[in-house]
Amino acid sequence: MHAFRFDAGILTCDGVVLSTIADRAGTPTYVYSAATLRERVRAFISGFGDYPHAVHYALKANSNLAVVRIVRAAGGLVDANSGGEVEVALRAGYAPADIVLTGVGKTPSEIKKAVTLGVKVINAESAGELERIADTAVSCQTTARVALRINPNIAADTHPHISTGLVTHKFGVPIAEARAIARRADGRPGLAFVGLHVHIGSQMVGLEPIREAAAAVVELARELRDDGVRVEHLDLGGGLGISYDDETVPLVQDYVATLVEAVRPSGLALIVEPGRAVAGPAGALLASVVDIKHRLDGTRFVVLDAGMSELMRPTLYGAYHRITPLTESNAERVSCDVVGPICESSDVFGIGRMLPLPAIGDVMAVLDVGAYGSTMSSNYNRHPLPAEVMVDDGKWHVVRRRQTIDDQLACEE
Numbered sequence: 134m135h136a137f138r139f140d141a142g143i144l145t146c147d148g149v150v151l152s153t154i155a156d157r158a159g160t161p162t163y164v165y166s167a168a169t170l171r172e173r174v175r176a177f178i179s180g181f182g183d184y185p186h187a188v189h190y191a192l193k194a195n196s197n198l199a200v201v202r203i204v205r206a207a208g209g210l211v212d213a214n215s216g217g218e219v220e221v222a223l224r225a226g227y228a229p230a231d232i233v234l235t236g237v238g239k240t241p242s243e244i245k246k247a248v249t250l251g252v253k254v255i256n257a258e259s260a261g262e263l264e265r266i267a268d269t270a271v272s273c274q275t276t277a278r279v280a281l282r283i284n285p286n287i288a289a290d291t292h293p294h295i296s297t298g299l300v301t302h303k304f305g306v307p308i309a310e311a312r313a314i315a316r317r318a319d320g321r322p323g324l325a326f327v328g329l330h331v332h333i334g335s336q337m338v339g340l341e342p343i344r345e346a347a348a349a350v351v352e353l354a355r356e357l358r359d360d361g362v363r364v365e366h367l368d369l370g371g372g373l374g375i376s377y378d379d380e381t382v383p384l385v386q387d388y389v390a391t392l393v394e395a396v397r398p399s400g401l402a403l404i405v406e407p408g409r410a411v412a413g414p415a416g417a418l419l420a421s422v423v424d425i426k427h428r429l430d431g432t433r434f435v436v437l438d439a440g441m442s443e444l445m446r447p448t449l450y451g452a453y454h455r456i457t458p459l460t461e462s463n464a465e466r467v468s469c470d471v472v473g474p475i476c477e478s479s480d481v482f483g484i485g486r487m488l489p490l491p492a493i494g495d496v497m498a499v500l501d502v503g504a505y506g507s508t509m510s511s512n513y514n515r516h517p518l519p520a521e522v523m524v525d526d527g528k529w530h531v532v533r534r535r536q537t538i539d540d541q542l543a544c545e546e
């Protein structure tokens with residue numbers, strides 16, 4: 134059941150009335166459901182049954198410490214995409230062996246940090262990066278566990294900006310070159326070659342591309358075994374989509390079953406890195422109506438106090454998010470272009486949304502923003518980073534206070 138639902142006409146998060154949070158914490162504020170985070174992590178874990186697996190939550194989706202601690206308590210490990218995310222993972226209580234480091238363009242200091250910490254595996258993006266990891270490990274007198282990210286040239290059937298598995302994309306090494314690169318890495322001083330990694334895109338709502346990508350790395354692993362290269366695991370990345378608009382999406386169990394079915398003949402352990410499917414449905418953004426601008430054609434702009442600086446996805450990808458008042462009403466619905474206050478015409482949350490005409494000061498909720506919402510927010514137009522609230526067991530508390538202008542200026546001369 135969705136965490137955010139109307140109860141006797143009032144929008145709630147796991148039983149907590151959202152208008153209470155808006156009144157007390159102010160707006161814009163992200164609200165997260167701890168119960169949903171736990172349930173989503175556990176759904177991934179239980180989907181594997183007794184097949185060897187590890188679920189590494191992709192921190193890029195939402196790395197608020199409170200969120201990460203809940204994921205950890207629910208049994209999820211982590212996928213970090215930067216030195217900063219590694220640091221957050223450590224501070225949330227993870228051991229280095231719980232962390233997978235991915236990411237295009239790892240800097241020398243990020244590589245050194247991962248190598249000296251001894252993370253579970255570094256997913257290398259190129260032959261050159263493997264060399265740099267090896268050199269770093271040798272100079273630190275250690276061995277780094279590495280996997281190679283494969284670009285299988287498979288279309289993810291999702292928005293082009295979150296599609297990552299075609300040769301035109303910057304990610305991974307072309308599958309045709311992977312065998313030779315992996316063979317060179319295996320046995321290279323400083324490296325323990327342990328796996329293959331693939332992530333072809335995000336918000337995938339069909340299982341076929343995922344099945345194809347899994348089959349491609351299974352085949353490559355088989356070839357490498359024939360070459361005498363020992364592969365311990367296959368990391369099939371993240372990518373499972375969520376329902377932003379009531380469209381039917383695969384269940385977590387069906388997604389995991391598809392992966393296991395493809396990999397089982399190899400007997401290799403499976404890693405997955407879900408982000409959106411864990412955190413997306415767990416979050417809503419509360420924002421207040423600050424202006425209503427009537428147009429000559431009878432339509433109107435509803436201007437919120439949150440815009441692309443708080444939630445970038447609609448501007449960045451034209452992403453759809455449901456927008457709803459906090460109280461159900463039978464009032465006539467009118468066409469509203471829901472926009473933010475930022476000085477960009479692309480600062481739009483939703484065009485032509487049929488809503489009861491709000492009043493100034495009313496609070497609206499933008500739904501399914503737990504992933505790639507807060508983490509992509511910025512100080513554009515000197516907006517403070519919004520507050521974040523966790524709802525847990527019928528109570529709520531602020532897990533990140535709203536930024537102040539002093540916070541913003543603290544790093545400036």
Ligand SMILES: Cc1ncc(COP(=O)(O)O)c(C=O)c1O
Pocket residue numbers: 191193194212235236332334335336370371372373406407408409410504
């Ligand atoms: C390497 C990698 N793993 C995991 C993820 C998480 O993907 P998602 O949020 O779609 O599950 C991403 C997202 O871009 C990624 O690049």
